[in-house]
Amino acid sequence: MPLHDTVHTVTERIRQRSAPTRGAYLQQLEFHARRDRGADRLGCANVAHAFAGMPANDKLRVVVQKAPNIGIVTAYNDMLSAHAPLQHYPDLIKDEVRKRGATAQVAGGVPAMCDGVTQGTPGMELSLFSRDVIAMATAVALSHDVFDGALMLGVCDKIVPGLLVGALQFGHLPTVFVPAGPMTSGLSNSAKAKVREQAAQGLVGRGELLEAEMAAYHSPGTCTFYGTANSNQMMLEAMGLHVPGTAFVNPGQALRQELTREAARTVLGDKGASCPPIGRVVDERAIVNAMVTLLATGGSTNHLIHWVAVARAAGLVIDWDDFSALSAVVPLLARVYPNGSADVNQFQAAGGPGYVIRELLDAGLMHEDVLTVRPGGIREYTREPQGTADQQLHWADIGASRDDSVLRPAADPFSATGGLKLLSGNLGRSVIKVSAVPPDRHVVQAPARVFASQGELQQAFQAGELDRDVVCVVRWQGPQANGMPELHKLTPPLAVLQGKGYKVALVTDGRMSGASGKVPAAIHASPEAHAGGPLALVRDGDVIRLDAVAGTLNVLVDAAEWQARTPATVPPGLLQDNARGWGRELFAGMRRNALSAEEGACTWL
Ligand SMILES: O=C(O)C(=O)C[C@H](O)[C@H](O)COP(=O)(O)O
Numbered sequence: 001m002p003l004h005d006t007v008h009t010v011t012e013r014i015r016q017r018s019a020p021t022r023g024a025y026l027q028q029l030e031f032h033a034r035r036d037r038g039a040d041r042l043g044c045a046n047v048a049h050a051f052a053g054m055p056a057n058d059k060l061r062v063v064v065q066k067a068p069n070i071g072i073v074t075a076y077n078d079m080l081s082a083h084a085p086l087q088h089y090p091d092l093i094k095d096e097v098r099k100r101g102a103t104a105q106v107a108g109g110v111p112a113m114c115d116g117v118t119q120g121t122p123g124m125e126l127s128l129f130s131r132d133v134i135a136m137a138t139a140v141a142l143s144h145d146v147f148d149g150a151l152m153l154g155v156c157d158k159i160v161p162g163l164l165v166g167a168l169q170f171g172h173l174p175t176v177f178v179p180a181g182p183m184t185s186g187l188s189n190s191a192k193a194k195v196r197e198q199a200a201q202g203l204v205g206r207g208e209l210l211e212a213e214m215a216a217y218h219s220p221g222t223c224t225f226y227g228t229a230n231s232n233q234m235m236l237e238a239m240g241l242h243v244p245g246t247a248f249v250n251p252g253q254a255l256r257q258e259l260t261r262e263a264a265r266t267v268l269g270d271k272g273a274s275c276p277p278i279g280r281v282v283d284e285r286a287i288v289n290a291m292v293t294l295l296a297t298g299g300s301t302n303h304l305i306h307w308v309a310v311a312r313a314a315g316l317v318i319d320w321d322d323f324s325a326l327s328a329v330v331p332l333l334a335r336v337y338p339n340g341s342a343d344v345n346q347f348q349a350a351g352g353p354g355y356v357i358r359e360l361l362d363a364g365l366m367h368e369d370v371l372t373v374r375p376g377g378i379r380e381y382t383r384e385p386q387g388t389a390d391q392q393l394h395w396a397d398i399g400a401s402r403d404d405s406v407l408r409p410a411a412d413p414f415s416a417t418g419g420l421k422l423l424s425g426n427l428g429r430s431v432i433k434v435s436a437v438p439p440d441r442h443v444v445q446a447p448a449r450v451f452a453s454q455g456e457l458q459q460a461f462q463a464g465e466l467d468r469d470v471v472c473v474v475r476w477q478g479p480q481a482n483g484m485p486e487l488h489k490l491t492p493p494l495a496v497l498q499g500k501g502y503k504v505a506l507v508t509d510g511r512m513s514g515a516s517g518k519v520p521a522a523i524h525a526s527p528e529a530h531a532g533g534p535l536a537l538v539r540d541g542d543v544i545r546l547d548a549v550a551g552t553l554n555v556l557v558d559a560a561e562w563q564a565r566t567p568a569t570v571p572p573g574l575l576q577d578n579a580r581g582w583g584r585e586l587f588a589g590m591r592r593n594a595l596s597a598e599e600g601a602c603t604w605l
């Protein structure tokens with residue numbers, strides 16, 4: 001099938017608008033690629049320091065025999081269930097590269113925040129910026145500059161975008177991403193959400209709620225909702241930066257170990273062709289392929305921020321108009337919580353990323369002429385890995401969907417368009433994920449109730465002040481105000497109100513979690529209120545119309561009056577409080593430098 005016109009048009013306009021920055025990026029890549037290898041180029045003292053900690057045989061290989069040396073960047077910690085399995089991956093990798101006469105070193109570690117632990121707490125105000133801390137930590141690790149390739153160990157929300165931004169600063173290196181896979185299914189996400197809503201109404205106590213939460217999040221591996229972490233995995237498959245089909249194989253089994261070893265073999269290029277440098281793999285076609293799979297699976301709205309930053313790190317400039325144009329032609333092929341009741345294990349069982357990529361390629365909605373870390377190109381990513389008794393990895397074709405309540409063909413999708421919509425109007429530009437919102441809630445018009453924090457909204461809910469049609473505006477939540485936290489704790493109270501039959505919506509310059517979804521939410525409003533954005537002009541009682549069908553978000557106030565309004569000021573002390581404690585003092589510079597959400601909230605440009 002020829003490439004869809006819109007996919008071609010969007011890709012071409014990205015290529016053209018990015019020409020200056022992409023050109024400069026590739027120039028730098030070529031400069032680094034032309035140099036001698038690290039052990040031959042650096043001074044003797046540098047080389048001695050670099051390999052002093054290595055076992056003697058490895059030292060001999062890398063210094064004398066000029067064997068390839070792989071840098072491992074790991075996001076292992078025990079806090080993220082998704083990252084706990086990464087602890088011993090470096091040992092597996094070193095063992096595998098040694099078998100191939102090469103060496104590997106842990107170049108460095110990067111921090112990783114669990115948004116599930118910090119959700120609704122002050123720590124969440126460090127979350128978005130932790131992405132750029134991870135990018136900087138990745139650069140610190142790889143700046144030792146003695147590597148011939150890199151392996152990135154990480155899975156979750158900001159960690160993969162941060163690792164990508166950091167790795168792309170060393171675009172001359174072949175680089176493969178290594179996940180650990182999802183935990184097995186426990187209490188379903190829908191059942192968990194129901195207990196939360198009961199708790200929000202005081203119908204169950206802390207004991208029952210804790211029991212439900214721990215039955216949902218119960219063991220090592222990524223959480224099983226299709227949020228930002230699992231959207232990362234889908235997008236890495238779509239960009240060909242994984243071993244094909246590795247994304248959703250559960251941890252703790254032989255196949256997972258073998259896939260980790262295969263990542264080491266892949267970055268060494270012993271698959272019959274050398275592994276291309278990441279800066280060449282990640283071009284405008286790869287970025288668009290990732291955007292397309294995000295839209296086709298109803299992925300996380302956080303990627304409307306993170307992938308802008310990832311693209312920018314490769315010299316590519318994308319924006320929300322690009323996402324919106326693609327969303328208008330990319331069908332919704334997957335129903336995975338919060339966009340359905342299935343979890344990511346059921347998504348994998350139905351056909352997984354390989355099914356999605358094959359359907360989109362065959363429909364002409366993804367670029368086929370792309371580089372991947374595998375010589376077979378993107379078609380290798382339409383298959384799924386099979387472990388065998390002899391530990392030889394084989395991949396199998398994926399036929400029809402094995403569960404059409406979870407995965408559907410492009411010829412018969414869940415909906416003809418992707419799950420994301422751009423909203424514009426007199427409240428600025430914002431985005432909404434409609435794939436998880438009931439159709440009768442795609443248009444909401446109601447009086448506004450304005451809040452300066454999610455805590456204020458929760459108090460109003462508990463006081464019964466929101467039992468009516470209402471558009472809740474939560475402002476002062478943008479990157480420059482308080483680090484743009486996720487406001488996912490608002491999902492249960494707003495879902496309770498919606499469940500009572502009220503027409504409710506959320507409008508905010510903050511973010512939601514990739515696990516949010518059933519309540520219509522216009523998020524990432526740019527410019528943010530703290531930077532002079534129009535949310536600062538909204539008053540209690542103003543009628544707001546959120547129309548996800550027309551793609552508009554407006555306050556229905558007389559234009560002359562709207563123009564004459566003076567912006568509200570931040571409640572005294574609010575942002576001072578937000579700048580103190582939990583290390584938030586250390587992020588003041590990032591808050592000052594952060595670009596808008598639509599510019600990826602980048603803090604380094
Ligand atoms: O996917 C994302 O963007 C997320 O940030 C998911 C967060 O980790 C949630 O906080 C975990 O989901 P809950 O257990 O509902 O709080």
Ligand code: SF4
Nearest residue numbers: 114115116156223229
């Ligand atoms: S998916 Fe989210 S909640 Fe789960 S481990 Fe990763 S960061 Fe934590």
